[in-house]
């Protein structure tokens with residue numbers, strides 16, 4: 224494994240910012256720590272970078288021990304590249320000199336060549352002579368990425384790298400950054416609170432909650448097979464409706480019986496909350512099961528309808544926007560969950 228955290232913990236006073244974090248990242252893969260503000264993701268990243276010691280556990284990169292209690296390699300000994308939210312470029316030198324900064328071990332000419340290559344890789348081959356203030360936010364962030372990647376670090380850490388950019392640029396740049404990291408086979412760990420960004424950049428995403436990792440998995444799995452109620456709530460949209468286990472894999476709800484495709488571990492009669500995503504609830508005029516539109520949000524290609532069931536429970540449904548229904552109308556629905564996700568009622 225290229226990066227391996229084992230049971231890492233870091234407290235500030237009595238507050239456990241990171242509490243038993245374990246994860247593994249293979250060479251060339253891009254990981255992401257995702258979670259709400261204060262969940263400990265920045266602290267975890269700072270422990271890996273060497274800006275923060277660990278109180279428990281260990282951090283290894285490429286089989287080298289970077290940190291454990293009483294031992295901490297300095298940030299420069301770790302061979303880690305960093306990209307921060309605010310770019311942190313040197314304002315008084317050109318883009319090319321910014322990128323060349325970390326290459327002091329190379330002799331002059333190769334240093335310049337390498338810096339030029341890196342700028343070309345991030346699509347800024349023509350901008351080497353410009354100063355940071357002559358570049359847009361997105362371009363500055365690409366220079367920062369080139370600077371972090373130029374010394375060929377073992378690992379690159381990206382701390383909310385797109386959060387000061389506007390949304391359109393953020394989307395484009397996250398795809399570009401992923402492409403650059405993949406083309407160089409760089410191992411990287413990103414920290415963000417934005418799941419679209421996490422999904423756009425990372426191969427594997429860890430959802431953190433109060434210092435703990437709730438699930439470390441591919442984006443598809445987080446969405447379709449959330450391991451905890453927190454992950455189910457945090458990732459994507461969806462609502463829970465009440466259900467009861469009526470057989471090994473079957474849940475009875477007011478919208479019908481849902482069958483799980485895995486092996487069930489529930490006891491008959493267990494009360495559960497069943498997760499339904501907006502794309503599980505299909506609008507179907509033929510269906511005899513009706514629900515009342517109580518809210519609608521126009522999304523261009525789709526409407527997101529909030530529907531009220533006879534019991535008063537709410538569902539969300541994503542419907543192509545040529546199905547234009549008014550609030551108060553009753554529409555036919557059919558439930559087709561991709562995966563049945565249920566949690567025992569508390």
Ligand SMILES: Nc1ncnc2c1ncn2[C@@H]1O[C@H](COP(=O)(O)OP(=O)(O)OP(=O)(O)O)[C@@H](O)[C@H]1O
Pocket residue numbers: 235238239240258259260261262263264265266267416
């Ligand atoms: N140096 C510090 N001293 C005391 N408490 C700290 C310190 N750094 C972080 N914390 C606390 O640890 C918790 C986790 O902080 P951290 O910055 O890791 O969270 P985060 O998930 O990155 O949040 P955000 O997205 O808001 O940056 C927070 O409650 C924070 O207040």
